[in-house]
Amino acid sequence: MSKLFSPLSLRAITFRNRIFVSPMCQYSSEDGLPTDWHLVHLGSRAVGGAGLVMVEASAVTPEGRISPADSGFWSDTHAHAFGRITAFIRAQGAVAGIQLAHAGRKGSTKVPWEGEGAVSAGQGGWTPSAPSAIPFAPGYLEPREMAEAQIESVAQKFAEAAERAAAAGFQVVELHMAHGYLLHEFLSPLSNRRTDRFGGSLENRMRFPLLVAEKVRRAWPSGLPLFVRLSVSDWVEGGWDVGQSIALCHALKALGVDLVDASSGGLVHDARIPAGPGYQVPFAEAIRRETDMPTAAVGLITEPAQAEQIIANQQADAVMMAREFLRDPYWPQRAAKTLGAQAPWPKQYERGRVK
Ligand SMILES: Cc1cc2nc3c(=O)[nH]c(=O)nc-3n(C[C@H](O)[C@H](O)[C@H](O)COP(=O)(O)O)c2cc1C
Structure with a gap:
């Protein structure tokens, strides 16, 4: 019996298998609104048999986008526009999730296929916000240090976005606390040099991300699961690390x-x-062992036997896959064949079923 294809239940939601589509920016939104591209891209992966299809990092304020072409979730218009996408994902038997995000100092940058670096105000960019006025890298804008009132306001925007996500038919919200974006910037002593109650000690650096989690949990229905994506390590001496992540x-x-x-x-x-x-x-595996929390593993998971082993060895409860799903939306079908399991398959495609 494949463990990868066994269902997973969290709160009132049951995922049909443990193969999750990792959030992936498509840089194809207009004013943060999803387009037909999103319906087809996300819909194809739901048709392909994934247990969870997670919408890309979606910004809780316009300045929280990475590029001007990023997905946004800062108004009811955005939530409404996602309604047909969540309906389609759910009609295929997959769970619909959305990653809520704020880009922090990595905001106002070019879309990847237009090169690297900042977008200026004249080109539709903005001054990014961060815990401290330290740019991410050469070529990036110097961010404005956030005042306490702005910190409280952004936490509130996350909560409002979560409320909207429920109205739009999402069943999972993931808070983006990883990859050098705003919440991660508060956690890491390398990007957070504040001397107020949001900087310095571990407790202070965790204060804003925990405030966001607390507000979102209150705004998000109690029957629906809340995920957090963490960068467990900065891979740099003196940075954020496994021990702090476990705390x-x-x-x-x-x-x-x-x-x-x-x-x-x-x-x-x-x-x-x-x-x-x-x-x-x-x-x-370390977070699962030390905290007894369910976890998802991500990063260069591409082979069915590899994914199966991660679940069977209890290193994680689910696998998130990104680039492999860009190459093959039907990866779950292929994996099921390899592992001798049954993957969901739409009745419209029955004559082409992988046997
Ligand atoms: C095109 C693309 C866009 C991505 N956008 C996001 C994103 O919106 N949020 C996020 O947390 N990670 C994002 N990532 C990272 C992936 O979710 C994933 O963590 C990473 O690619 C490693 O998994 P993989 O080896 O299966 O690709 C993105 C990756 C790719 C390739």
């Missing part, structure tokens, strides 16, 4: 967070990351 996870668990999605990196532009097959799986 944070204990606090997140107490606030009602249901699953930790364990990624890494993104805060230090020239960090040396030993990337290789499954290189972040030990992070998911």
Whole structure:
């Protein structure tokens, strides 16, 4: 019996299998609104048999986008526009999720296919916000240090977005606390040099991300799971690390967070990351072991046997996959064949079923 294809239940939601589509920016939104591209891209992966289809990082304020073409979730118009996408994903038997995000100092940058670096105000950009006025890397804008009132306001925007996500038909919200974006910037001592109650000690650096988690958990229906994506390590001496992540996870668990999605990196532009097959799986395993929280493993998981082993060995409760799903929306079908399991398959495609 395949463990990868066994259902997973969190709160009132049951995922049909443990193969999750990792959030992936498509840089194809207009004023933050999804387009037909999103319906087809996300819909195809739901048709392909994934247990969860997660919408890309979607900004809770316009300045919280990475590029001007990013997805947004700061108004009811945005929520309404996602309604037909969540309906389609759910009609295929997949769970619809959305990652809520704020880009912090990595905001106002070009879309990847237009090169690297900042977008100026004249080109539709903005001055990014951050815990401290330290740019991410050469070529990035100097961010404005956030005042306490702005910190409280952004936490409130996350809560409002979560409320909207429920109205739009989403069944999972993931808070983006990873990859060098705003909430991660508050956690890491390398990007947070504040001397007020939001900086300095671990407790102070965790204060804003925990405030966001607390407000969102209150705004998000109690029957629906809340995920958090963490960069478990900055991969730099003196940065955010596994020990601090475990401390944070204990606090997140107490606030009602249901699953930790364990990624890494993104805060230090020239960090040396030993990337290789499954290189972040030990992070998911450590958090699961130390906190007893369900976790998702992510990063260079591409092979059915590899994914099966991660679940069977209880290193994680689910696998998130990104680039492999860009190559093959039907990966769950292929994996099911390899593992001798049954994957969901739409009745319209019955004559082409992988046998
Ligand atoms: C095109 C693309 C866009 C991405 N956008 C996001 C995003 O919106 N949020 C996020 O947390 N990670 C994002 N990531 C990272 C992936 O979710 C994933 O963590 C990473 O690619 C490693 O997994 P993989 O080896 O299966 O690709 C993105 C990755 C790619 C390739």
